[in-house]
Amino acid sequence: MLRIQQYVKAQSLEEAYTLLTKNRNNQILGGMCWLKMEDRLIPCAIDLGDLGLDKIEESEDVFTIGAMTTLRTLETHASLNAWCDHIIRDSVKDIVGVQLRNLATLGGSLYSRFGFSDVLTAFLCLDCDVVLYHGGVIPLAKFVQMPYMRDIITHVIVHKNKERKAFACVRKSATDLSLLNISASTYEKGYVICVGARPYKAVRFEIEKLAVEEVCQVVSEQVELDDNMRASKEYRRKLVGALCRRVLEQLEGKVCK
Ligand SMILES: Cc1cc2nc3c(=O)[nH]c(=O)nc-3n(C[C@H](O)[C@H](O)[C@H](O)COP(=O)(O)OP(=O)(O)OC[C@H]3O[C@@H](n4cnc5c(N)ncnc54)[C@H](O)[C@@H]3O)c2cc1C
Known part of the structure; x- marks a missing residue:
């Protein structure tokens, strides 16, 4: 269960930062969706809600x-x-x-x-x-x-650059966590491809312009993947190839979303 000893609605970022750095267990509050699931004691919870940072x-x-x-x-x-x-x-x-x-x-x-x-x-x-x-x-x-x-x-x-962008992910059911997700954008030399839910945090590749199949192959070979309860490493490797092709085809305007 989450326990909070002191709650402060900070009136300036300086106040929030001073409180945050006073004790290593003090925490900034975002929407608290993740924090509230944790079993820990927060000596001072710092709310940024009055600072106009929601725009x-x-x-x-x-x-x-x-x-x-x-x-x-x-x-x-x-x-x-x-x-x-x-x-x-x-x-x-x-x-x-x-x-x-x-x-x-x-x-x-x-x-x-x-x-x-x-x-x-x-x-x-x-x-x-x-x-x-x-x-x-x-x-x-x-x-x-x-x-x-x-x-x-x-x-x-x-x-605001002028590059095109695309995103794709696979979930076993609508609101579950992604088994794998991929985003992509174009840049002057080629493509930026980012792969997340590997299950590790997202990594970013910059790949010079090659044919779609070649880009998919490079990303599939280079990305580090692993098993977890949602998917095996081998399955994720297949998904990388398929999702990579999907986002690249969106970038090239070959498929509609
Ligand atoms: C049940 C559930 C399912 C979810 N499924 C997905 C999903 O499918 N895909 C997905 O992308 N995400 C998912 N999320 C994560 C969600 O999108 C948020 O990323 C997550 O809740 C953290 O955001 P928050 O505002 O609630 O942060 P909090 O829970 O308030 O804080 C999380 C951490 O960030 C720190 N923090 C918050 N704001 C700041 C700040 N401004 N500066 C410094 N530190 C800060 C806090 O101190 C804390 O350590 C899920 C979350 C939950 C609870």
């Missing part, structure tokens, strides 16, 4: 997404989804149900870097940065590799 702002070059933005807001944001070929909507729409998606946040999802995360896989193929209160602006591709640190994600900045 998506659009400028000519970027979308600036507050860390407290819910998955449901991401799913239903028309201009963000139109720009990203709807991969954000596609990556979150099967996560449990609307009630959970109305709570779970982008900050909590990216901070956690869950192996099964569809959200992480989708954002990883975009040109985007994580803004940490103390650590500054870090490309998501680098943040994914970093150890967990005592810091606060304040925003995610998505750069």
Whole structure:
């Protein structure tokens, strides 16, 4: 059971950061969907709800997404989804149900870097940065590799390039975790392909332009996969080939979503 000794609704990021770094067990609260399932004692739970971090702002070059933005807001944001070929909507729409998606946040999802995360896989193929209160602006591709640190994600900045994007995943049943997920985008030299739920956290490949079959083969050979209760390593290897072909064909406009 989760136990919280003190709850603070922070009035500034500085206050939140000071509280966070006071005790290694203090925690920032996102939507609490994951935290509430844990069996632990939190000396001080820090709520960012008063800090206006639940908005998506659009400028000519970027979308600036507050860390407290819910998955449901991401799913239903028309201009963000139109720009990203709807991969954000596609990556979150099967996560449990609307009630959970109305709570779970982008900050909590990216901070956690869950192996099964569809959200992480989708954002990883975009040109985007994580803004940490103390650590500054870090490309998501680098943040994914970093150890967990005592810091606060304040925003995610998505750069509006003109590349095409696609996302696909396989679930055994509608709201279960993905057995495997893949996102892809084009870039000037070729393709970015990200594979998650391997079952480890998503990895990103940049592959120079080759024929679709060759790209699928390279990714299938290079990606590290494993068994877990949802799927075997061998089955995942077959899924990598099939999903990789599916997202590449979407990028090339050969299939409709
Ligand atoms: C039953 C269930 C099923 C799920 N299924 C899926 C799925 O199929 N696909 C998928 O992609 N995801 C899935 N998720 C995960 C979900 O999408 C969220 O990623 C998860 O709940 C964490 O988000 P949260 O806002 O609830 O974070 P919380 O639970 O509040 O926090 C999680 C961690 O992140 C830290 N944190 C939160 N916000 C910040 C911040 N701004 N800065 C620094 N640290 C922060 C917290 O301190 C905590 O350590 C599932 C979750 C649940 C509970």
